[in-house]
Amino acid sequence: MLKRQLARFNHIMQGIERVYENYAKSVGLTYMSLTVLEIISYNETPPTQKEICEQSHYNKQIVNSIIKGFTDKGYLEFREVESDRRNKQVLLTDSGKAYADEILNPLWEIEQKAVTVLSDKEREKLLDMLERCFDAYRTATEQK
Numbered sequence: 805m806l807k808r809q810l811a812r813f814n815h816i817m818q819g820i821e822r823v824y825e826n827y828a829k830s831v832g833l834t835y836m837s838l839t840v841l842e843i844i845s846y847n848e849t850p851p852t853q854k855e856i857c858e859q860s861h862y863n864k865q866i867v868n869s870i871i872k873g874f875t876d877k878g879y880l881e882f883r884e885v886e887s888d889r890r891n892k893q894v895l896l897t898d899s900g901k902a903y904a905d906e907i908l909n910p911l912w913e914i915e916q917k918a919v920t921v922l923s924d925k926e927r928e929k930l931l932d933m934l935e936r937c938f939d940a941y942r943t944a945t946e947q948k
Contacts, residue, residue, distance in 0.1 A: 827914070831907050836862060838907070840870045844880070845904045850893035852885065879903050 821835070828838040843851060843859050851859070857867050871894060874880045879900030882892040896904055919927055 827911060833907070836860070836866060837870050837873070838911075840867060841874070841904055842908060842911075844894055844896060845908055850883065850895045852891045852893055854891065856894065874900065877903075 824838065825835040828835045831838075833841070839860050839862070840856055843856050847855075847859075853864070853867055853871065856862075856871075857864055860867065862870075871880060879897055881895050881897050881900075883895055885891040885893055922930065
């Protein structure tokens with residue numbers, strides 16, 4: 805039974821990832837680039853590259869490459885972190901904000917439609933369970 809449940813869980817998670825991959829492709833991005841754009845756009849304070857790596861779970865080289873691509877298009881700029889001048893925050897330029905809105909607003913609408921099939925209480929329960937599962941995965945891989 806557990807094996808069947810894990811297969812179902814993996815199928816669902818991979819299906820959700822495919823939806824994002826297909827959306828990213830439809831707007832001319834990779835799934836990883838879309839993820840990085842979301843992180844930069846949705847953070848309350850501009851993230852550093854290190855924070856983007858932590859939030860995306862991508863390595864430094866991948867994040868650096870994606871950021872360079874967006875920077876070359878004029879969508880991103882950098883600002884030194886006052887408390888640590890070695891780190892730089894990644895910010896959207898005005899054209900970057902317009903680009904991010906064009907890409908992310910339709911995705912936000914899709915996500916809203918998808919999650920509102922659940923009640924507020926069901927969404928909280930789902931998030932709590934997924935977080936517990938993620939923590940358990942991380943712990944199990946660290947112990948291996």
